[in-house]
Amino acid sequence: MSEIRRRDPRREWIARNRLHPEHLSVLAEQGGGAASEWLGPNGVIRKNPHAIGFIGPNGVKRIDRSGAQQGGQAAAAGTRAAQDSRRNVIIETPAFLVAVVPELSGGRLSGHDKDLLGLARRLADADPEHPGAVLAVVFGEHKEDAFGEAGIDRLLHLDDDAYVGFAPEARLAALSAVERELAPRHWLLPDSPLGGADLGRRLALRLGERPATGVWQIEADGEAPLGWRCTARGAAESLDIQRPLPRVALALAECAEPVDETRHAAEPLSLAEAIPSALSRIEDLGQVAVDPAGVALAEAEFIVSGGNGVKDWDGFHHAAKVLGATEGASRVAVDDGFMARDRQVGATGTWVTARVYLAVGISGAIQHLQGIQSCDKVVTINLDPGCDMIKRADLAVIGDSAEILAALVAKVEQQRGGQRDAA
DSSP: OOOOOOOOHHHHHHHHOTTSTTHHHHHHHHTTTOTTEEEOTTSOEEEOGGGOSEEOTTSOEEEETTSOSTTOHHHHHHHHHHHHTSEEEOOSSOSOEEEEOOOOGGGSOOHHHHHHHHHHHHHHTSOTTSOOEEEEEEESOOOOOOTTTTTOSEEEEEOOGGGSSSOHHHHHHHHHHHHHHHOOSEEEEEOSTTTHHHHHHHHHHHHTOOOEEEEEEEEEOTTSTTSEEEEEEETTTTEEEEEEOOSEEEEOTTSSOOOOSEEEOOEEOOOSSOOOOOOOSOOOOOOOOOOGGGSOGGGOSEEEEEOTTOOOHHHHHHHHHHHTOEEEEOHHHHHTTSSOGGGBBSTTSBOOOOSEEEEESOOOOHHHHHHTTTOSEEEEEESOTTSHHHHHOSEEEESOHHHHHHHHHHHHHHHHHHHHHHO
């Protein structure tokens, strides 16, 4: 039988014509059952942007790039297959330990934490014949369930109430107990203002070590005491400083690549001796309510940003207030006078690192996408399913922004009202 592919010009024309009554059936036939893709006449896979996504339970069209929702089952299966293909690593008798104290901002491993664990894996896996293990010391309650995928071999979870809130002295006492019992070869903490920088310096002082701060790179060095040399930022980040890697290091974000090819055991670990209670001279009086409008964009964790697609700005401001989010805007919205210049997000405005970034009516110019590239989760509301912001977003909702924000506000207020009634 001939292997020459025969073309049917009429069916190709139907595949390009969205208004033809046989359009969807022809796409399904040519795309192997997927109506959103088909093979073009030149052998190039074509995609129909109007067929992307699915209709949610409330009649709103949604696009979920993670593949976890309906309509993305194939992508979800591919994600699960990629996770299952990870090589399982179990280190039963490690030659040494590399201790990491992640911050777990919001109860989950942040991007900074995962970079730090990737750095710890480099130190632990340097000698294949005598591998080390990565020990994570976690304080308080958390929501993380993927410690093994992040590269953790041993997990010490200390969930006592003494570690809740700002409790550096209690946490320092616990880390000192870990030092006495397990004696890790290295201590790695994030050099960030969320607590890691303060705790790391306290630990170094307690251990009598001279810590390396602002570390962003390490490399093997046989002449160094521990076999490694680190490069750190110094002089207000105007120059790099190289020195042998000490036992205590405070690393910056992007100091190493996160673990993505192996899955580790994350075995629970406990200390043989009880941790002595420390007499704290610091009393945590709880969090202080802060107006989200007064938070700088570069420091905000939750941002609701509006663009040219926002027509009801009063509703936009009300939604941001109800959600407790810091307001941002695209350059078009700022140039049109709807938002102040210091609220502009993007390469020509402010680079943001929010954990959640909600883009409302923003098409996604390249400068704007550059400014949000460090955000953990991006959610967008837009009428155009083919815009660049949809491609960047982790979750997209296709529809009128005013109606969707109003429905979201009503849902939040209803939930809060139910919680008050229950209390």
